[in-house]
Amino acid sequence: MPAEAGILIVTDDVMPPIRPLFLLLALAAGPAPLAAQEPGLQYAATRSVDGFDMPVGKPDAEGYYRSRGLIVGRHMGDDWNGNGGGNTDLGAPVYATAHGLVIYSRDARMGWGKTVILRHAYWEGGKWNYADSFYTHLHQMFVREGQQVRRGQLVGSIGTNRGMYTAHLHFEIRKNLRIGINQGSYRKDLSNYFKPYEFILGRRQLNGGNRRVRVPINTFQLQARVVDQMGPGARRVEPPSKPRAKPDFKVDRFGEPLP
Ligand SMILES: [Zn+2]
Known part of the structure; x- marks a missing residue:
């Protein structure tokens, strides 16, 4: 402490x-x-985490179930669905898992759609640690970049990414602050990601919370890099003028662009 x-x-x-x-x-x-x-590195102030909650049915995911968890190499987060099934959870509230700073809130397109990323600082193991929480396929976004949010604050609502999926929340917690929306550039393993459900369960109450601390910012590009199928070195930045013209990468049904 x-x-x-x-x-x-x-x-x-x-x-x-x-x-x-x-x-x-x-x-x-x-x-x-x-x-x-x-x-x-650049820094911005935020409020340190006093504990983590589930991102739906706050604080304990009441009324929701995980249809899929983290699978190394393939699916780097949890999928949360309402118990009612189908699209009964469309538009349902999505909450900040913890105090933090909004570092991304925009439509990432591709397989993600509307996406919010929060950056957190928490005291553990005798030092400050950082993590990003990632909320995607949203129907609506209710926060803006640079905004401070509190644990349990409404950040968005559950969506389908323009009908690409049955409504659900895809939720990640990252160790690596450089990933952002460029997942294809980083290894899909536990060196870069936490298992979100387990991470939260182990950190419901934390010491060192509610302090003014600094977190690194500007650690990733806000414009998604599209990784095509031509192998290493073939990466390019998708032109902003035509962000949807990208037939050269695959999206699995859970939304992750495959490298
Ligand atoms: Zn998912």
Whole structure:
């Protein structure tokens, strides 16, 4: 349990040597336990996590079931469906799993559709850790990029991605803050992703919550990179002018663009 932000700063063993100017800035800005661990990273403040909840039927997913969980190499999150089946959950509320910062809220198109990504900081193992929660196939998005959200806050509603699927929430929690909407560029394994259901169950209440902390930002491109089938090195950025003209990649029925 972090007692004082100042103590966190000086005891975090991943910290580089503290420069007096940085320390002054950190103290002036309040708790700022993360120093620049990587040159060039940018940071923004957010509220640290006091615990994680399920993203539907808050806080315990009451009225919902998981139709699919994480399968390494194939499906890197949980699919949540309403107990009523079919499209009975279309438009049903989707909630922030924890306090955090909205780093993405837009239509990613492809197999994802409307997507919200939140960035979280949580205290565990004697240090600050970061994770992204990822909510996709949404019918509506109710938050904007840069917005601070609280645990349990409405962020969107369950959708079908323009009729591509039976309504459900595809939900991920990522370790790797660089993935964003560019899943095809990162290994689909547990070095990059958490098992969302298990992750939340193990972290319903956390110490160190409700502090002002900093999280890295701008860690991925907001424009999806489309990975085509021509092999390594064939990646390109999809032109914004015609984002739907992409016959050269596959989408499985759960929405993940395959590399
Ligand atoms: Zn899914």
